[in-house]
Amino acid sequence: PTYLIESATSLKVISQMAVGYDNIDIAAATAKMIPVGHTPGVLTDTTADFTWALLMTASRRLLEADRFTRSGLWKTWEPDFLLGANITGATLGIIGFGRIGQAIARRAQGFDMKILYTCKNRSDLHLENTLGVDFVSLERLLEESDFVTIHTPLSQDTYHLFSDRQFELMKPSAILINTARGGIVDAKALYRALSQGKIAGAALDVTEPEPIPSDSPLLTLDNLIITPHIASASRQTREKMANMAVENLIAGLKGDRLPYCVNPEVYH
Missing domain, CATH: 3.40.50.720 (NAD(P)-binding Rossmann-like Domain)
Known part of the structure; x- marks a missing residue:
C-alpha cells in the first residue's frame, strides 16, 4: 500500500x-x-504445467470422482456417470499471450486443439504460425472456446474482466481456468455462472481476496476447483x-x- x-x-x-x-x-x-x-x-513452465493440470482435472471431474470413491458410494460401473469433456480436438482460448500464454499454446498443440488468443498487443505472425494460434476478439474467444485460460496481468483494464456479460457469452459446456490474478474474475458473477449452469466448471489458483473467506459461497460448488495460489510451487x-x-x-x-x-x- x-x-x-x-x-x-x-x-x-x-x-x-x-x-x-x-x-x-x-x-x-x-x-x-x-x-x-x-x-x-523462471516460473513460466511451472505455471503452465499447473494450469494444464487444472484444465485436465476440471475437464474430467477428477476431484469429484475422488470424493465419490472415498465416500464409499462407488458400487458399479455406469455408462453416463461423471461424464467429462474431451480435451483433444477441443478449442482453447488463451487470454494474455506473454511467456505463460505461449507456453500453454505449445502444450495445447500436443492435444491437436484449435487455439485462439486475445491480448492487448497482437503477437507477430511468425509466432502465431509457429504456435498454430489465431488472434481474435475477446467476444469471439468466449463464444467459441471449450476451455478459457487467463494469463493477463491485473490492471485497471483487466479488473473484473470476467463478469456476468462475459459468462453469458461462453458455452454452457465451457470451463474457465485462472492462474493469473483473482481480481480478474468477479467472484459473485462466477458463482452465478456456475450455480446457474451458464458454464460447466472452473478451476482457480487465485481468488479475490486471498485467502478465500471460509464462508464464500464458491466453496459450496462441486463444479469448482480452488487451489491456494500454488501454480509456481515446485x-x-x-x-x-x-x-x-x-x-x-x-x-x-x-x-x-x-x-x-x-x-x-x-x-x-
Missing part, C-alpha cells in the same frame, strides 16, 4: 518473490526513488525465485542496480 511506502523513511529497496507486482504501488516507490524487484522468467522453481529475490535485495541494499527491476527509471 502507498501509506507503507510513504511512511517507511529508511526504505531502500522492495524485493518481491513473484513475477506480478500489482500488490505494490510502483508509482509511489518510483516517486521516492525506491527500486522494486521481482522474479520474472521445489526447483521456488528455489530459483528465492535466489532472485535475494539478489535484488542485496543489490538494493548495496546501492547497486537490481538485476530484475520493475522500475528501472529510478536509475535515470
Whole structure:
C-alpha cells in the first residue's frame, strides 16, 4: 500500500518473490526513488504445467470422482456417470499471450486443439504460425472456446474482466481456468455462472481476496476447483525465485542496480 511506502523513511529497496507486482504501488516507490524487484522468467513452465493440470482435472471431474470413491458410494460401473469433456480436438482460448500464454499454446498443440488468443498487443505472425494460434476478439474467444485460460496481468483494464456479460457469452459446456490474478474474475458473477449452469466448471489458483473467506459461497460448488495460489510451487522453481529475490535485495541494499527491476527509471 502507498501509506507503507510513504511512511517507511529508511526504505531502500522492495524485493518481491513473484513475477506480478500489482500488490505494490510502483508509482509511489518510483516517486521516492525506491527500486522494486521481482522474479520474472523462471516460473513460466511451472505455471503452465499447473494450469494444464487444472484444465485436465476440471475437464474430467477428477476431484469429484475422488470424493465419490472415498465416500464409499462407488458400487458399479455406469455408462453416463461423471461424464467429462474431451480435451483433444477441443478449442482453447488463451487470454494474455506473454511467456505463460505461449507456453500453454505449445502444450495445447500436443492435444491437436484449435487455439485462439486475445491480448492487448497482437503477437507477430511468425509466432502465431509457429504456435498454430489465431488472434481474435475477446467476444469471439468466449463464444467459441471449450476451455478459457487467463494469463493477463491485473490492471485497471483487466479488473473484473470476467463478469456476468462475459459468462453469458461462453458455452454452457465451457470451463474457465485462472492462474493469473483473482481480481480478474468477479467472484459473485462466477458463482452465478456456475450455480446457474451458464458454464460447466472452473478451476482457480487465485481468488479475490486471498485467502478465500471460509464462508464464500464458491466453496459450496462441486463444479469448482480452488487451489491456494500454488501454480509456481515446485521445489526447483521456488528455489530459483528465492535466489532472485535475494539478489535484488542485496543489490538494493548495496546501492547497486537490481538485476530484475520493475522500475528501472529510478536509475535515470
